[in-house]
Amino acid sequence: MKTEAITLISFGYFEKGLLSQIEKDVSAEFSVAVYTRNGHLDLTEFYDPGRNQYDANRLLKKIGELSTTGASKTLGLFNVDLFIPILTYIYGQAFLNGCCGIASVFRLKNERYGLKRNDKVFVDRFRKEVIHELGHMFGLIHCTNPVCVMRSSTYVEDIDQKSHHFCPNCRAGLQYGTE
Ligand SMILES: [Zn+2]
Ligand SMILES: [Zn+2]
Secondary structure: OOOOEEEEEEOOOOOOOHHHHHHHHHHHHOOOEEEEEEOOOOHHHHEEOOOOEEEHHHHHHHHHHHOOOOOEEEEEEEOOOEEEOOEEEEOEEEOOOOOEEEEEOOOOOHHHHOOOOOHHHHHHHHHHHHHHHHHHHOOOOOOOOOOOOOOOOOOHHHHHHOOOOOOHHHHHHOOOOOO
16 A cells, blocks of 8 residues: 555644644655644553653554554654653654654753753754654664664764754665555
8 A cells, every 4th residue: 555644643732833844844754745633642541650651652552543544654743751661761663664653752852951942953853753753654674874864862962963864775765655
């Protein structure tokens, strides 16, 4: 099946203009239409009181249930601290070549690290994280090219080192599917 569209669903509060900017950046990187809409989820059922974080595996599964059409890739956008059992935190995760993924802005802001607020840096990190997860959903694994958006990032400093673009190899590997 050919992928017809990318759907970004926001859960929670996002600054005005942020999502339209992200939608524009995603459109520029992928050869499919991009739509953004608001979603509603009671996040308390995904909250882990022991870790004071949200269960990314269960959220990802939920997004899978919400994405109804196989022709659209669905990425859920969140504002909460995500974890998977083996890691302290994650910025997002996605099914390789799959229908869905999630990403969170929670750890992308300078203020989180005691630094001065910088909206430009924040938006730049968020667009990289979103495009990275979508890259996985379009069949890409991690890349060792230092400026490729598919390079894996542990710290926000790692995100800052890379660009929000695919390297030529990754770009050639994007799988849009066949008719
Ligand atoms: Zn990744
Ligand atoms: Zn690459």
